[in-house]
Amino acid sequence: GATVPLMSKHALFMGTFVHSKALDELEYLHDTCVAVSAPEGIIAAIEKGIEGSADDVKSTMVKKLGWNDAVEVTDHRSSGKEGWFFPGFVDTHIHAPQYPNSGLFGKTTLLDWLNTYTFPAEESIGRDQVLANRVYSRVVQQTLSHGTTTASYYATISVEATNLLSLICLSQGQRAFIGRVCMDTELSPSTYRDLSAEDSIEASVLSAEFCGKIDPARKALVPILTPRFAPSCTPKLLSMLGDLARERDLPIQTHISENPSEVALVASVFPGSRDYADVYDAANLLTPKTVLAHCVHLTPRERRTVLARGCGVSHCPASNSSITSGECPVRSLLDDGISKIGLGTDVSGGFSPSVLVSARQALLVSRHVAMKTGNDADKLSVEEVLYLATRGGAEVMALGSSAGSFEVGKSWDAQFVRVGSVNASGTGSSDAGEHATGPVDLFGTETWEEVLQKWLFTGDDRNTRSVWARGRLVHRKK
Ligand code: GUN
Ligand code: FE
Numbered sequence: 168g169a170t171v172p173l174m175s176k177h178a179l180f181m182g183t184f185v186h187s188k189a190l191d192e193l194e195y196l197h198d199t200c201v202a203v204s205a206p207e208g209i210i211a212a213i214e215k216g217i218e219g220s221a222d223d224v225k226s227t228m229v230k231k232l233g234w235n236d237a238v239e240v241t242d243h244r245s246s247g248k249e250g251w252f253f254p255g256f257v258d259t260h261i262h263a264p265q266y267p268n269s270g271l272f273g274k275t276t277l278l279d280w281l282n283t284y285t286f287p288a289e290e291s292i293g294r295d296q297v298l299a300n301r302v303y304s305r306v307v308q309q310t311l312s313h314g315t316t317t318a319s320y321y322a323t324i325s326v327e328a329t330n331l332l333s334l335i336c337l338s339q340g341q342r343a344f345i346g347r348v349c350m351d352t353e354l355s356p357s358t359y360r361d362l363s364a365e366d367s368i369e370a371s372v373l374s375a376e377f378c379g380k381i382d383p384a385r386k387a388l389v390p391i392l393t394p395r396f397a398p399s400c401t402p403k404l405l406s407m408l409g410d411l412a413r414e415r416d417l418p419i420q421t422h423i424s425e426n427p428s429e430v431a432l433v434a435s436v437f438p439g440s441r442d443y444a445d446v447y448d449a450a451n452l453l454t455p456k457t458v459l460a461h462c463v464h465l466t467p468r469e470r471r472t473v474l475a476r477g478c479g480v481s482h483c484p485a486s487n488s489s490i491t492s493g494e495c496p497v498r499s500l501l502d503d504g505i506s507k508i509g510l511g512t513d514v515s516g517g518f519s520p521s522v523l524v525s526a527r528q529a530l531l532v533s534r535h536v537a538m539k540t541g542n543d544a545d546k547l548s549v550e551e552v553l554y555l556a557t558r559g560g561a562e563v564m565a566l567g568s569s570a571g572s573f574e575v576g577k578s579w580d581a582q583f584v585r586v587g588s589v590n591a592s593g594t595g596s597s598d599a600g601e602h603a604t605g606p607v608d609l610f611g612t613e614t615w616e617e618v619l620q621k622w623l624f625t626g627d628d629r630n631t632r633s634v635w636a637r638g639r640l641v642h643r644k645k
Contacts, residue, residue, distance in 0.1 A: 168380070169337055171387045173206035174638035177234050178579075179225060181217065182243030183251040185619065186572040187554040190501075195615050196573070198244060201252070202228050203579040207386075208638015210577050241583075248609060248618050249588055249596075254572055255316025255580035255636060256522035257560025259481035260420070260460040260511025262321040263332055264292040264299070266306040268515040272489050277426040280490050280516070282356075288515075289348070290359035293325030303332045306520065307339045310512075312644075313521040313628045316580040316636040317560070317570060319344035319420055319458060319481075319511075321393055322374075324361055329374045333388055337381060340641035342580070344564065346393030346420055347374040349408060354399045364404035368411060375417065387637065389418060391458075396422035397433045397446045409451030418456035418565065420481075421447065424469065425461035426492040444469035453478050456565050460511055461486075462500065463493040470503050479507040479563030482555065484528035486516030494536050497529065497555075498545045509560030510552075522560075526552040527623055549620050583633040586622060605629030 180203070184196040202212040211232055217224050221242040229238060243250050268284050275283055292299045310318055318336075320343055322329035329347040336343035349371060351361040361367035375390035382388045392408050394400045400408075412419050424430055424443050433443045440446045444465070447453050455477035462480045465473065473480070482495050497508060510525040511517070517525065533547040547555075561571025570580050586607035587597030596604050607625050609618065622630065634642035 169334055171337065171382050172340060172639065174203070174208045175205060176237050176239050177205050178203045178239040178241065178638065179228055180241050180243075180252060180581075181221060181224060182246060184573050185251045185615075186254050187550070187558045188572075190506075190554050190559075191548060191550050193550050193553065193616075193619060200224055200228060201573060201579070202232060203638050204232070204234075205638065208579045208635075210573060210575050210579055213573060213575060243583065246585065248613065248615060249604070250583060250585040250632075252573070252581050253314075253584050254557040255570070255582055255634060256314045256556050257509055257564060257566070257571065258310060258315045258318040258512050258522050258525075259458055259479070259509040259560045259563045260483055261306075261310070261318055261514050261520070263303055263306050264289045264323050264328075265515035266302055266309070266520070269520070270518045271515065272518075276491050277429050277516075278432070284515070286356050286359050289323040290356065293323035293328050293359070296327060296331060299325075299328040299331050300335070303328075303335045304339075306514070307335050307341055309520045311339060311341055311634055311642045312631065313523065314582040314631045314634055315341070315520070315522055316582075316634065316641070317342040317564060317566065319346070319391060319564060321346050321348055321395075321420070324348050324350065324359065324370065326370045326373045326377075330377045333374075333378050333381065337387060340636050340639050342387055342570075342636055344389045344391040344418065344420070345374065345378055346391040347371050348393050348395050349404060350395045350399035351401050351404050352399050360399075361404075364401055364407055367404050368407050371408070371411065375415065391418045391420050394419070394421045394452065396429070397443065398429070398436055402437070402450070405447070405450035405452060412454065412456075413451065418458070419452055419454060420458040420460065421452065422460045423447070423462060424464045425487070426490075427464060430464055442466055442469050444472040448472055448476065458563055460513065461492065461495065463487055463495045465500075470500065470505060474504050477507070479509065480505060481509055481511040481563060482529060483511040483513035483517055483525070484532040485518055485525055486511075486513035488528065488532065489518055490516050494532050494539075496536055496545070497533060497547060498536070507559070507562045508555055509563035510555045521628065522556050523623065523626060526556045529555060530623070549623050553619070553623065579635055579638045581635045582631050584622060584626070584630050585632045586618065586626065586630055603629065
């Protein structure tokens with residue numbers, strides 16, 4: 168059977184490390200060595216201000232850590248401002264079976280988008296393991312190549328296809344939350360829904376137990392209970408899922424308050440509930456391990472509920488703009504004390520598998536909020552959206568002590584980013600050719616802060632040269 172793959176050798180990484188220290192602060196660690204111990208891929212030491220050859224640094228670190236000599240060394244100190252290590256991205260909300268629909272949404276909004284594009288795509292993948300293999304292999308490979316080291320996936324209602332997604336994440340080395348989708352109401356097509364609440368629970372248990380068999384300690388794979396959203400679940404199913412989450416200590420993900428018609432639909436289907444959040448709260452689905460996608464139109468009372476229950480928010484700006492759901496008021500959520508906020512690509516409500524694109528869109532959407540309110544404070548900074556992309560996402564997924572930044576005791580979940588320089592004759596290393604480094608052009612006068620700003624706005628997966636998850640190299644750009 169499948170087992171969790173491990174790192175084979177201790178490793179040392181040298182160069183500049185950039186990560187979030189706080190919501191509005193990036194820390195730049197130059198001439199630094201990060202030591203990563205095998206087999207779990209945990210950061211064992213961070214040594215600043217290193218000098219001398221890689222061999223010298225290696226012998227010092229090996230002695231200090233009491234390691235044997237079998238150490239892999241990656242020295243990027245000569246990159247200057249053209250290369251740095253950055254934490255792996257956390258995608259807190261992505262639908263794996265919707266990947267083939269990326270970019271397809273026309274002028275639909277949520278409820279007609281589901282019927283036109285989404286349910287048919289998910290149903291076909293749930294029925295065809297060959298197609299599921301093709302799509303899921305591709306989406307995991309694509310997200311890894313864009314620097315996503317942790318992803319929280321929605322799969323489909325099919326247990327078989329969901330288990331395949333678990334195996335693919337495991338073999339490609341991405342840390343993943345695997346959600347078999349639960350939906351048992353007539354909102355979903357008769358050919359693509361759970362036949363009863365009991366059936367939905369049984370199938371969810373099967374897919375969770377499949378993850379548990381491969382990775383009992385939940386180090387690489389975490390099953391996540393996934394009621395699609397309130398209108399596609401009966402009250403009975405919701406409350407059975409709340410019970411199951413408690414019994415098996417499982418995280419939960421769902422959608423909430425994405426679009427005004429959806430909010431109105433929830434009010435009409437659940438007339439006894441005070442609001443949308445109350446539907447989930449009544450079923451004990453709001454926990455510190457609950458990921459709430461969107462949160463665009465939450466009322467003050469719902470915000471208090473989300474805060475009191477300690478839930479995380481997955482902000483999906485590309486999706487909210489594409490299917491015209493609205494503008495999530497992130498600053499205002501933060502001001503209300505909701506600090507567990509991460510980013511989701513929400514493929515394929517969102518068009519891109521890149522969390523870097525989500526971060527860019529989060530910054531732009533915050534500008535639209537600011538234009539409406541006239542309040543400059545609503546603008547999110549580059550530092551802030553990169554925090555949401557890494558540490559914020561780790562907090563949302565309850566991985567705050569093990570991922571999201573470079574700290575001793577955390578997992579080595581990282582990417583090496585390389586950008587290009589334009590030389591005296593006006594040509595750049597970003598141009599096509601053997602050493603092409605993607606679209607970011609530096610002219611040599613930029614500060615480090617400006618380099619990170621340029622990466623956020625002009626970078627793409629060509630700049631993501633290497634990616635490691637749990638210490639293992641999981642992607643390298645050729
Ligand atoms: N609400 C219910 N299902 C979905 C979905 O697949 N995507 C998004 N963005 N919202 C949803
Ligand atoms: Fe979604």
